[in-house]
Every structure is written in structure tokens, then in C-alpha cells.
Amino acid sequence: MDIQAYIESGAIESCVMGMADEQEQALLASLRVQYPEVEKAFRDIETWYAARSMDGEIRVPALHKEKLLAVISSPVDSKTESKPLLAKEAILRKQLKKWQWAAAAALIVCIASAVTGIYYYQQYRATRQSFLSLLLEQQTARNQDLIQQTRLQELTAQVTQLTDTAVQKIVLSGVKGKEENRVTLFWNRRTSELMLLSNRLPQAPVGKQYQLWAIVNGKPQNAGLLQNCNEFCYLSTNSNAQAFAITLEKTGGSEEPTLTEMLVLGQVKS
Amino acid sequence: MKGIQRYTEEELVASLQSRSQAGFSYLYDHYAGALFGLVRSIVPDEVVAGDVLQEVFVKVWRNIDAYDPARGRLFTWMLQIARSSSLDMLRSKGWRNSQLNNSFDDTHIGQAGSTQLPLKDAGLRKIMQSLKTEHKEILELSYFQGYTQEEIARILEMPVGTVKTRLRAALTLLRKMIPG
Numbered sequence: 171m172d173i174q175a176y177i178e179s180g181a182i183e184s185c186v187m188g189m190a191d192e193q194e195q196a197l198l199a200s201l202r203v204q205y206p207e208v209e210k211a212f213r214d215i216e217t218w219y220a221a222r223s224m225d226g227e228i229r230v231p232a233l234h235k236e237k238l239l240a241v242i243s244s245p246v247d248s249k250t251e252s253k254p255l256l257a258k259e260a261i262l263r264k265q266l267k268k269w270q271w272a273a274a275a276a277l278i279v280c281i282a283s284a285v286t287g288i289y290y291y292q293q294y295r296a297t298r299q300s301f302l303s304l305l306l307e308q309q310t311a312r313n314q315d316l317i318q319q320t321r322l323q324e325l326t327a328q329v330t331q332l333t334d335t336a337v338q339k340i341v342l343s344g345v346k347g348k349e350e351n352r353v354t355l356f357w358n359r360r361t362s363e364l365m366l367l368s369n370r371l372p373q374a375p376v377g378k379q380y381q382l383w384a385i386v387n388g389k390p391q392n393a394g395l396l397q398n399c400n401e402f403c404y405l406s407t408n409s410n411a412q413a414f415a416i417t418l419e420k421t422g423g424s425e426e427p428t429l430t431e432m433l434v435l436g437q438v439k440s
Numbered sequence: 441m442k443g444i445q446r447y448t449e450e451e452l453v454a455s456l457q458s459r460s461q462a463g464f465s466y467l468y469d470h471y472a473g474a475l476f477g478l479v480r481s482i483v484p485d486e487v488v489a490g491d492v493l494q495e496v497f498v499k500v501w502r503n504i505d506a507y508d509p510a511r512g513r514l515f516t517w518m519l520q521i522a523r524s525s526s527l528d529m530l531r532s533k534g535w536r537n538s539q540l541n542n543s544f545d546d547t548h549i550g551q552a553g554s555t556q557l558p559l560k561d562a563g564l565r566k567i568m569q570s571l572k573t574e575h576k577e578i579l580e581l582s583y584f585q586g587y588t589q590e591e592i593a594r595i596l597e598m599p600v601g602t603v604k605t606r607l608r609a610a611l612t613l614l615r616k617m618i619p620g
Contacts, residue, residue: 180608183615186512188520189582189607191589199511212512218615220515225618226477226563231490235468238494242464242501261488261534 176201177211186215328365328402336360342414342436344370351433355414357407364405366396371433374418381419383427384411395423413437449514456504464501471515472497475522481565482526482584488538492529496522527586567617575610582607 176182184190185198201208331337337358344351351372356365366382374380379397383390384407393414394405417424418431447455447466455463476493483489499521507517529535568579581587581595589607593600 178612180611180615183611184608186516187583187611188523189589215615216513216516218619219519220513222564222567222618223474223478223515223519226481226566227473228477228480230472230476230493234490234494235465235472238468238497239461239465241494241498243461261532261538264488264538265534 173201173205173207177208182208182212182215183219186212186219331358331363331365332356334358334360338438340414340436340438342416342434345432345435348433353416353434353436355436356402357438362406362408364393364407366399366403366405367401368396368399368403371416377421378418379421379423380416380433381423381427383415383417384409385413385415386411390415390427392423392425411438412440450509453504453507453509453514456501464497467500468497471518474515475518477563478519478522479526481563482523483529485538488529488535489526492525493522496525499525523583523586530586564614567614570617571610571613574606575613578603578606579610579614 181190181194182198185195190198198208198212202212203209337356340355340357342353342355343349350370352369353371354367354369356367357363358365364382371380374396379395381395382393382405384393385391386409391407391409391411393407393409393411396403396405396416413436415427415435416433417427417429418433419428447463452463452467456467472493475496476489479489479492479496480486483492496518500518507514511517564579564583568576571579577596578592581592582589587595589600589603592607593603596603
């Protein structure tokens, strides 16, 4: 065997660097014993390989040493393989990390859907509130409309009443000292109905009421109390009155008018 | 090597065999960087490479009695353990699965490109870059990916003898590039 050719072939390098098969390893072991030049070449190559590996030195995070010292200090049988290998642990840890990611993602989805749910629930509540308000407004508008319609009907009826040819208008003016008062009467001579419009009449004091008198041949006849009046007070008299007057009387009215308390008086034009 | 060498190799081996933590600490301080460089040239993931390195030192610690100085230097033995542990990691099911799913991994997202490729700018890989493609290719498959000569013969569709010759030629050239 040409030992020099063997030394220069690269066979020793392939053994030192772990790329040779068992047969090649066995041959080298044998040649190292037999030939000092092979042994020397082997040692040189080892030195070269060590130097090149040292050239490739990189920084190791300090934490690794601490962890390692903790591992070798633990009272584990040095020969047992029961303890999982650290690299496998690393992979498990990576996989666990993935699970953590998945869990975090799931949690985010849950929170997002909860937030969306709350948002839509609030939107629903707001919309429902708006809908109820609209419904209420609509109802109010309808009621207003009914009121207006009723009012219109009333007014139409009043206009009809007032424009009846049998209706006579009598203006009751304030008596001396009470000239600011004024009342208008619309007297339907055919139906005896009286519609009283209080143009200017003060609010009756508590415990008092206004009373209308029909004056027939100089004598006053009770023509009713001014109560439940809206625009008009509705009264009636079947007398043939020549004049009308209003006095302030006690609540419930009087048999005879209190002349000192007369506010307005008006003649019926014949 | 770093610091003042306080141990000869025989002393260091004896210290480790007597379960001396000081000896182990010295071993780590002097060889961890180089071993990590080798592991990182094979295992692309920095975190996994760190765990492989740890595994290497645990194996050295647990198997120091099996170390035979007649067969080679302590460092050569450790380099062989580091290389085979790294290759074992690349072949492990866990690693393969983690590579399939690696798009979900924060390390990959955060540091893509920087930690996910084997180191090419240090050690043997660096010298290897100046070799011809056929030599680079065979060293990559054999040393860094751990394929046997028979497997390489199948991959490259050439006789095993040619693989052996080409590998040895590549190693001889590699050694001539930076002698000593």
C-alpha cells in the first residue's frame, strides 16, 4: 500500500470529520498503529480540523451555560436516557408556542366577536329606542291631528251657528267704572240658544261666579252661570229680553243680581 | 482559545471523569462557541441550535467515560457529537413538523432570513465557498447534511467510487486552502 498516497488522498480527513464509513475508519485505525507517518498525518489533520472549527466560533447566549450547569447538577443518573433530550424539549416548546399562538388567536376571535356582539346589541337597543320614539311621535301626531280635526269641526259648527240668520249679536259693554270689560252675545232667537264670547272679563275670584241676566221689562231673569266655557259659553233663554247683564255672584249663582257687582250691560237691538 | 489555559487535555478529561463542575465550566467556556458555530452551520434555527448545543454538552458530561484518547483528541470527539446531534435534529420528526408549520412561529416571522439559514460566513462553510461547485455540493451533502456516500451516489446519480474520490479530493483542496 502506498502510504503517502493514502495520506494525501483525503481519506484521513473524511474519517476525522465523520464522513467515512466503518470500513474506512477501521483501515485508518489499523494504519495509525502500523505507520507513524499516518499517525502524524492524523494528528495534523485533527489540529487543522480543530483550528478551522475554532475559526467558526460564534457567541453563545450566556443563559445557555446557566441552564446547562443546572442540568448537569441535577441528581439524574448520568447513564439514563429517561430524561427527554433538550433538543426535543426545544421542539416541544416550539410546538407549545404554536398552541399558545393558536390559543391567543382563539381568544382574540372570542373577544372580537364579544365586542361585535355588544356593539350590535347596543345598535339594536338604539334602533329599537328610535323606533319606539318614532312610534310615539306618530301616535302623538295622529292624536294632534284628531284634536285639530275635532277643533275644525267645532269651529265649522260655531261658524254655522254664528252665521244663522236667526242669530242676533248683542254687545255687552262695561258699566261705569268698569269700562274695560266687554262681552259679546250671539242669541239665536229661533232656538233660544245663547253663545257668549268673553272678550274682556277678568278671572272670577275664588268662591265667585259670573251670572248672566236677561232683563225683561226691567226685571232681571236668571239666564245661567258662566261655566265650562271654552271659546264660548253656551247658555239659553226663552225670554223676550230687551237687555242682558252680567254680575259677579257667589258660586252657584243668586236669585237676584247683586247690582253693585254688575260688570257689563247691553241692549238688544230691536 | 480564550483565557489562560489551566488544563492540559489529559487533565481536563480526568477532571470531567471525576465529575468536576469546574472542569465542565472550563470545557464550556473554551469550546461552546466553536461547537455552536458548527451546530448553527447545520441547524438553521438559532433557538433549536441552542438546545442542540446544550444536548451536546450533556452528552459529553454523561459519556465522558466512553471517550478514548487513543482514538483522537477530546475536541475532535466533541465536534463529532455536535455534528451528529445536529444531523439527528434535522432528521427528527419534531423538526420536520416544525418546518412545515414554521409560518406560525414568531421566531420565523420576527427574524426571517437572519436566523433561519445555516451560517455561511464562518468556519468550514466560509472556506468551502471558494471551491468548485462539484466539490461544494458533495461537502454540503456529506458534511452539512449527513448523507452517506451511497445516498449521495443515488442523489447525484454517480457510482459510489466517484463519490468517495470526489469527496476526498474536496477535503484535500479544502485543507490546502488554509493549511495548518
